[in-house]
Amino acid sequence: MEVLQVVGFALVVTVILVVLRHQRPDMAVMLSLAAAAVILFFLVERIWQAIDLLQDLASRAGVRDSYVQILLRVMAIAYLAELGSQVCRDAGEGAMATKVEMAGKLLILILAIPIVRALADAILAAIPLATR
Amino acid sequence: MNVELIFKIAGVGILVSVLYTVLKQAGKEEQGQLVALAGVVIVLMMVIQLVVRLFETVRTMFRL
Numbered sequence: 001m002e003v004l005q006v007v008g009f010a011l012v013v014t015v016i017l018v019v020l021r022h023q024r025p026d027m028a029v030m031l032s033l034a035a036a037a038v039i040l041f042f043l044v045e046r047i048w049q050a051i052d053l054l055q056d057l058a059s060r061a062g063v064r065d066s067y068v069q070i071l072l073r074v075m076a077i078a079y080l081a082e083l084g085s086q087v088c089r090d091a092g093e094g095a096m097a098t099k100v101e102m103a104g105k106l107l108i109l110i111l112a113i114p115i116v117r118a119l120a121d122a123i124l125a126a127i128p129l130a131t132r
Numbered sequence: 133m134n135v136e137l138i139f140k141i142a143g144v145g146i147l148v149s150v151l152y153t154v155l156k157q158a159g160k161e162e163q164g165q166l167v168a169l170a171g172v173v174i175v176l177m178m179v180i181q182l183v184v185r186l187f188e189t190v191r192t193m194f195r196l
Contacts (some may be wrong), residue, residue: 009135016142020149026172027145030179034141037186038134044189051193069195076194080187 002046006039029091036083070115074108081105137182141175148172 013035021028051072058068081104088097148171155164190196 009138012135013138016138020142020145023149024145024168024171027141027148027175030172030175031138031141031145034179034182035138037182038138040186041134041189044193047193072194073196076190076196080190 002042006042009039010035025091029087032090033087036087067115070111073111077104077107077111137178141178144171144175
């Protein structure tokens with residue numbers, strides 16, 4: 001049961017964090033960041049399995065590989081931006097967190113440009129009245 | 133799961149806070165500040181290595 005390990009680990013880290021945050025808030029921030037990294041390393045193999053499943057389904061459905069790549073990149077950006085903004089917000093720097101989130105959203109939008117273009121092309125091709 | 137690292141960071145944090153309190157009680161506030169700074173730098177080194185590994189993992193995982 002891997003979930004037991006993750007939950008137990010998170011509970012231990014939470015207790016340490018509560019003790020530490022009173023005395024040294026700077027250490028608490030770094031400890032929570034380290035705990036996030038450790039939990040991700042623990043889940044790496046499972047994430048690989050999920051990505052394999054996604055790619056398998058996409059190739060069976062005949063989705064173009066470049067689109068799947070874009071999807072994976074969007075997932076990575078979303079995860080990293082969420083991690084960064086949560087660490088910033090944890091440290092009490094809400095303004096920094098908002099900026100990180102804004103950067104993440106903007107970069108995701110830029111990555112999605114080819115898909116949006118393809119969608120617009122498909123819509124324009126489907127509507128015969130649309131002016132070319 | 134790398135629990136030792138978490139305990140290491142927590143241990144450094146608690147040790148630094150205790151040392152800071154002792155030095156402050158002894159009237160050596162400047163040394164206390166330096167100890168706190170040194171502790172933060174040590175922990176930051178460990179955490180930065182971990183974060184670099186995290187970024188590398190995410191990069192290989194999502195083929196960035």
